[in-house]
Amino acid sequence: MLANLKTPAQRHTAIFYGLIMVGFYFVPVFSDNFYLLSVFTTAYFYIIFATSWDVFAGYSHLMNFGHALFIGIAGYLTAFVDLHLGLPPLLVLPMCAVVCGLLGMFIGYLTLRMQGPYFAIITMAFAAVAYESAIMFSEYTGGEEGIPGIHPLTDSLIGDYYFVLVVMSLIFLFLLWFTRGRWGLVLKAISQNEDAVLASGINTAWVKIRAYSISGALCGIGGSVYAYSLTHVGPTSMEQVLSTTILIMAMVGGMGTITGPFLGALILVLFNELSRDMEEYRLLIYTVMVVVIIFFAPRGIVSWGQPIARAFKLGGKRGQAGS
Amino acid sequence: MTQARDYLVVDELTKHFGGLAAVEKLSFSLDRGQILGLIGPNGAGKTTVFNLITGFLPATSGRVTFRGESLMGKKPHQIVNQGLARTFQLVKPFPELSLSDNIRVACYGPRFMSQGLDEEAARHRILEVAEQVGLPDDLDQPASSLGHGDLRLLDIARALMVQPELLLLDEPLSGLSSIETQAIVGLIQALNQEGITLLIIEHKLKELMKVADRIVAIDFGQKLAAGTPQEVVNHPAVVEAYLGTKDSYASA
Numbered sequence A: 001m002l003a004n005l006k007t008p009a010q011r012h013t014a015i016f017y018g019l020i021m022v023g024f025y026f027v028p029v030f031s032d033n034f035y036l037l038s039v040f041t042t043a044y045f046y047i048i049f050a051t052s053w054d055v056f057a058g059y060s061h062l063m064n065f066g067h068a069l070f071i072g073i074a075g076y077l078t079a080f081v082d083l084h085l086g087l088p089p090l091l092v093l094p095m096c097a098v099v100c101g102l103l104g105m106f107i108g109y110l111t112l113r114m115q116g117p118y119f120a121i122i123t124m125a126f127a128a129v130a131y132e133s134a135i136m137f138s139e140y141t142g143g144e145e146g147i148p149g150i151h152p153l154t155d156s157l158i159g160d161y162y163f164v165l166v167v168m169s170l171i172f173l174f175l176l177w178f179t180r181g182r183w184g185l186v187l188k189a190i191s192q193n194e195d196a197v198l199a200s201g202i203n204t205a206w207v208k209i210r211a212y213s214i215s216g217a218l219c220g221i222g223g224s225v226y227a228y229s230l231t232h233v234g235p236t237s238m239e240q241v242l243s244t245t246i247l248i249m250a251m252v253g254g255m256g257t258i259t260g261p262f263l264g265a266l267i268l269v270l271f272n273e274l275s276r277d278m279e280e281y282r283l284l285i286y287t288v289m290v291v292v293i294i295f296f297a298p299r300g301i302v303s304w305g306q307p308i309a310r311a312f313k314l315g316g317k318r319g320q321a322g323s
Numbered sequence B: 001m002t003q004a005r006d007y008l009v010v011d012e013l014t015k016h017f018g019g020l021a022a023v024e025k026l027s028f029s030l031d032r033g034q035i036l037g038l039i040g041p042n043g044a045g046k047t048t049v050f051n052l053i054t055g056f057l058p059a060t061s062g063r064v065t066f067r068g069e070s071l072m073g074k075k076p077h078q079i080v081n082q083g084l085a086r087t088f089q090l091v092k093p094f095p096e097l098s099l100s101d102n103i104r105v106a107c108y109g110p111r112f113m114s115q116g117l118d119e120e121a122a123r124h125r126i127l128e129v130a131e132q133v134g135l136p137d138d139l140d141q142p143a144s145s146l147g148h149g150d151l152r153l154l155d156i157a158r159a160l161m162v163q164p165e166l167l168l169l170d171e172p173l174s175g176l177s178s179i180e181t182q183a184i185v186g187l188i189q190a191l192n193q194e195g196i197t198l199l200i201i202e203h204k205l206k207e208l209m210k211v212a213d214r215i216v217a218i219d220f221g222q223k224l225a226a227g228t229p230q231e232v233v234n235h236p237a238v239v240e241a242y243l244g245t246k247d248s249y250a251s252a
């Protein structure tokens, strides 16, 4: 992947995200404050959800309004196999990836010919049906209460912190690799002109199904770790609010970039926590902030990267070159 | 090698859109190495014929065979991978991708990938094709910065990237300046010299007559005439369909 960092801008970007990631690994060195670590852990979960959303929806511009479906399905699956079969997380995570990957493939296949709003509504409906089922079949799912008592990932807060962080790092790196290569290019091309991609001899249907499957599989891994981390799963893990939050984070950060949803999730989770003191104004400020960002940066926060970098670094260089 | 005669055969091809017969029992064939022109007034069904051949639309009835093999029921990408590429009447670039990425997309189909070519080979081929069609040197600029003429070239470049044996061009000269027109006419001749068979829809008859070996004229989805360019252009039914004298369309 490093070989792909041809331009200075690409190198700056790699250094920027590399530093953030390294910083994450050092957080527990400076503080073992329970609250601080759990805020960061929450951010990592949302990063997994938003970046995995992005690899399909952000690149294809098919708005997935039901991404939390995968979080919930993986969560319940994790609860079942953990409590009934006692399988270890390292087996359960791949299992959730496979199940959610197949589910993504299935939904991708069903929705193949759907455009814009129809696609959005179907994805919403799938999550809603799963949500209602979780409440209805309460003898298996614990109804509204959900299923408590999932075994924790590790026996310490710091252990959990690193577990989630490592999973997030691997998913983030995988997605960067996946989207910076030919798949990202083909997906972007499909969103801009599917006919021309077909005319290039590429089976666009299969590309989209595969991307949706990867999106589901990675979110499923996140959903499983999420359930372990909370030691609980309930219908709220599939709520519409959660799906919408994920979508907003990706939009705010910048769809179809992976790094955008990474930043969007991080910033919005941190803001949400930092603004706890503002009590009842919090939701208002949060909403206004989201609207303002989307208004001034329709391509997301990442689109500010180039101008900011130029203002700081390249401005100086230009001066030197001129002297 | 495959037979030179009846390389592409369109047999009683029919397409109805509701009550509208866009293509009606149309038959013609194309020999390998030829350039065949497809003409007809606006709405005659020419683009629909392309869409039927290339799998973008399902036929109501009839058959298309390429190298003796039926194309019916095949998906567009499968047909491309048999060596039959096309361009579109309305250019279809990927506006936000760079020129080289626009062309590179076509490297990721099975036809190219199966040759086991790596990124380096792809880059090489992209430069080759870009130069052959005469795209601007700066391949890093986004396609959205190109003018109409260059977008046509880009569309052709993308089609050439799949290394087609048969190339379908839908009005490659429309909206071009006379210099750009000459360049594309030269390119068409060069491609044909390389051994590519071409089927070309074109309203600019003067230019088409220069390159085409044969011409098929259609109207209301039906064949009016077929033969050498001179024969077709002088055919009474064709003259009538164009509602004019020979001079007015030959100079169009």
Ligand SMILES: Nc1ncnc2c1ncn2[C@@H]1O[C@H](COP(=O)(O)OP(=O)(O)OP(=O)(O)O)[C@@H](O)[C@H]1O
Binding pocket: B017, B020, B022, B040, B041, B042, B043, B044, B045, B046, B047, B048, B049, B089
């Ligand atoms: N997808 C479609 N659905 C319904 N009608 C269609 C469709 N595509 C084409 N038509 C109709 O079929 C007829 C033939 O259209 P077509 O585009 O093939 O004509 P054309 O010969 O390419 O014309 P032009 O020279 O203007 O490009 C027209 O009446 C058109 O309105």
Ligand SMILES: [Mg+2]
Binding pocket: B046, B047, B048, B089
């Ligand atoms: Mg047409």
